[in-house]
Amino acid sequence: MASEKGRGATRNEASGRFNIPHREADGDWLDALPAIDGLASHRHTSVTIERARRIITRNNSPDIAFSQSINAYRGCEHGCIYCFARPSHAYHDLSPGLDFETRLFAKPDAAKLLKEELSRSNYRVAPIAMGTNTDPYQPIEREWRITRQCLEVLAECRHPLFITTKSNRILRDIDLLSDMARERLVSVAISLTSLDPLVARTLEPRAPHPLRRLDAIRQLAEAGIPVLASISPVIPGITDHEIEALVARVADAGAREVSYIPIRLPHEVAPLFRAWLDEHYPDRAGKVMTIIRDMRGGRDNDPDFRTRMRGQGVWADLIRTRFIKARMRAGFTGERLTVRNDLFRPPEGPQMRLF
8 A cells, every 4th residue: 555645655555453443444435546546535634522531641651751741632643654652543443654643632721620630638749741742832732722721721730731742833822831841830842753854754744944053942942941852763874873963953953852762663653664665665675674673672572661762783883882972972961851849839729819
């Protein structure tokens, strides 16, 4: 199956991990269009409302720097082929492939639920992370504004926050973020994978242009908002040759620190990525997967907490060494971007605060 224009995945099969059969045509006349006249059908994005009971998700992973997070959306229209969140769509009897990019879920009650949870007497303050599963500033945020509503609650409560995104749409909330930054309540990570627009167009087809992301780093930094640039994922044979250039450019843009993660291919992401390689990089698909398996202990993916974020073996060591040298040349000092936990105040109830 060839990829659809503007989409990342080339397949839309169910995973089989939950005994869900492969997805068949649903009877819509568009499903039959390619067979009738050879034209490719255009898959539109749909959004389903999800009525969640709670909005804060908690984790105890030893290699993740936060213990709680908010995900306003499920699925992500950016369509990044490497996205480790793709397998989560299988829980909904949907494909981690094209369904993940086109059949999205929004949680319009997120801000209300957040207020309720922050109001509980047993709530313990810890930084909340946004963008850990799917991007809080993907295109549908323009209409739904759920991320914005959650930010308003967190700003009112003076609650610490980490945001990860690959979208310059975050600039629409620079007013709230700059206010929070003045009290050291927020840190932002901007993800940048490649400076080559041709690579980015297939790798992350609906994410903003790399230059727009660099400009977002610049504008956030100028507004006093601490920015970490995340050079992630590093893909051997596809983007690894850009490590030095990427580190230098984000430093010039004003990033306070930089990090990287080698590509991860959990569950259904591995076959989707292999199919993407076969279509877009058939000349090196085998070589790329050989290097990835070498970095992942002979497997497509390494789920081990000790090594999953940095890889292992000769190739992983080489990438790490190049990154460290590039980081030093760019003048990064290893600054840890921290936020304050001591300013939190619960949301106002029916009775206004006296002070």
